[in-house]
Amino acid sequence: MADMARKQGSHSDIxxxxxxxxxxxxxxxxxxxxxxxxxxxAEVGVQAGALYNYTPDKQSLLFxxxxxxxxxxxxxxxxxxxxxxxxxxxxxxxxxxxxxxxPRPDQVFxxxxxxxxxxxxxxxxxxxxxxxxxxxxxxxxxxxxxxxxFAMADTRVTTRALIAMLTGVSNWYRPDGQFDTExxxxxxxxxxxxxxxx
Amino acid sequence: MADMARKQGSHSDIxxxxxxxxxxxxxxxxxxxxxxxxxxxAEVGVQAGALYNYTPDKQSLLFxxxxxxxxxxxxxxxxxxxxxxxxxxxxxxxxxxxxxxxPRPDQVFxxxxxxxxxxxxxxxxxxxxxxxxxxxxxxxxxxxxxxxxFAMADTRVTTRALIAMLTGVSNWYRPDGQFDTExxxxxxxxxxxxxxxx
DNA sequence: GTCTATAGCGGGATAGAC
DNA sequence: GTCTATCCCGCTATAGAC
Numbered sequence: 001m002a003d004m005a006r007k008q009g010s011h012s013d014i015x016x017x018x019x020x021x022x023x024x025x026x027x028x029x030x031x032x033x034x035x036x037x038x039x040x041x042a043e044v045g046v047q048a049g050a051l052y053n054y055t056p057d058k059q060s061l062l063f064x065x066x067x068x069x070x071x072x073x074x075x076x077x078x079x080x081x082x083x084x085x086x087x088x089x090x091x092x093x094x095x096x097x098x099x100x101x102x103p104r105p106d107q108v109f110x111x112x113x114x115x116x117x118x119x120x121x122x123x124x125x126x127x128x129x130x131x132x133x134x135x136x137x138x139x140x141x142x143x144x145x146x147x148x149x150f151a152m153a154d155t156r157v158t159t160r161a162l163i164a165m166l167t168g169v170s171n172w173y174r175p176d177g178q179f180d181t182e183x184x185x186x187x188x189x190x191x192x193x194x195x196x197x198x
Numbered sequence: 199m200a201d202m203a204r205k206q207g208s209h210s211d212i213x214x215x216x217x218x219x220x221x222x223x224x225x226x227x228x229x230x231x232x233x234x235x236x237x238x239x240a241e242v243g244v245q246a247g248a249l250y251n252y253t254p255d256k257q258s259l260l261f262x263x264x265x266x267x268x269x270x271x272x273x274x275x276x277x278x279x280x281x282x283x284x285x286x287x288x289x290x291x292x293x294x295x296x297x298x299x300x301p302r303p304d305q306v307f308x309x310x311x312x313x314x315x316x317x318x319x320x321x322x323x324x325x326x327x328x329x330x331x332x333x334x335x336x337x338x339x340x341x342x343x344x345x346x347x348f349a350m351a352d353t354r355v356t357t358r359a360l361i362a363m364l365t366g367v368s369n370w371y372r373p374d375g376q377f378d379t380e381x382x383x384x385x386x387x388x389x390x391x392x393x394x395x396x
Numbered sequence: 397g398t399c400t401a402t403a404g405c406g407g408g409a410t411a412g413a414c
Numbered sequence: 415g416t417c418t419a420t421c422c423c424g425c426t427a428t429a430g431a432c
Binding site for chain 1: 232351352359361363366381382385388
């Protein structure tokens with residue numbers, strides 16, 4: 001650690017993640033269009049030009065954040081969609097969705113609010129991943145209907161309604177607030193279960 | 199109409215609303231920070247400087263759009279909260295919320311996505327109005343609990359969960375799509391009713 | 397890999413003519 | 415009330431030194 005005090009040098013191992021972290025936090029707070037590369041650089045502790053060692057441009061930085069979030073979400077949701085009857089799988093999905101989203105408020109915020117700021121090509125990619133996630137829940141609802149334990153007017157609309165309800169928890173949850181994760185899960189699971197039960 | 203072809207003149211009667219309409223549409227599409235005063239002026243058909251006859255600055259333009267939307271929402275919701283038992287009032291609220299939001303996709307989008315871009319003072323005003331709207335629904339849920347027809351773990355969390363679910367309809371609804379307003383209302387009312395019924 | 401410096405552009409807002 | 419013109423500033427991205 002002889003170089004701890006240096007102002008210049010090679011830091012590729014750590015600067016890359018720090019750029020992503022700073023961009024995520026600032027974009028979640030102020031919005032993509034309102035955050036400048038200079039602000040991100042200042043947060044990391046480098047000059048603006050140095051960022052371009054880690055991203056070809058600002059748009060790619062946003063896309064990487066959103067794609068990374070959706071990849072994690074899809075991979076985790078598929079692991080969580082365990083065997084069992086439809087009611088058990090719906091409980092598992094509800095629990096998973098809340099457990100995944102609550103610790104990631106910035107990622108959730110950016111992934112839902114910055115869709116407008118993606119290029120057309122990048123938007124298509126993220127939109128496809130979002131639909132794939134909806135399919136995870138819709139499969140459960142369809143299977144539950146086939147089993148006769150669920151009843152609803154339209155599975156696709158219900159899928160979107162439930163995901164909107166569950167994701168909304170990120171709008172008000174605060175880690176130091178009145179409710180812990182388990183309590184919140186119980187409250188939402190009660191609503192979800194009753195809303196689709198036959 | 200002797201002046202239809204003129205390029206300059208007095209148009210205060212019509213330009214003001216046109217500025218607001220153009221700003222709303224552009225901000226809904228691209229985001230407040232990404233839209234320039236020059237773009238808004240071009241949409242209206244005037245030069246950028248002329249906009250400042252109608253707003254002291256860009257921030258006030260955003261605030262007026264959001265405050266106007268929330269004022270309409272609150273006034274209309276209070277008219278719609280008719281008498282009757284809690285179940286009837288919940289049905290009325292659900293129908294009202296969907297009927298109010300579906301024809302106003304741009305207002306809804308801006309009012310939920312641009313909170314970050316309000317100044318602190320303006321944010322506090324809009325946030326207070328948002329809470330007042332939540333209170334309309336929460337009163338219904340509390341009354342229903344007292345009547346014994348509703349049961350839920352927490353009325354405030356349930357209020358937010360239901361509003362998030364209902365507002366989410368604006369994320370996918372298209373006027374030329376598969377569902378008409380009545381069908382959508384039926385689907386969502388089924389979910390809402392079942393989710394809170396004792 | 398980071399720095400300094402800058403090119404090239406577009407932003408919000410204002411001044412003064414008409 | 416709208417126009418033209420402009421001030422002053424900050425933006426993304428790049429070039430070249432170290």
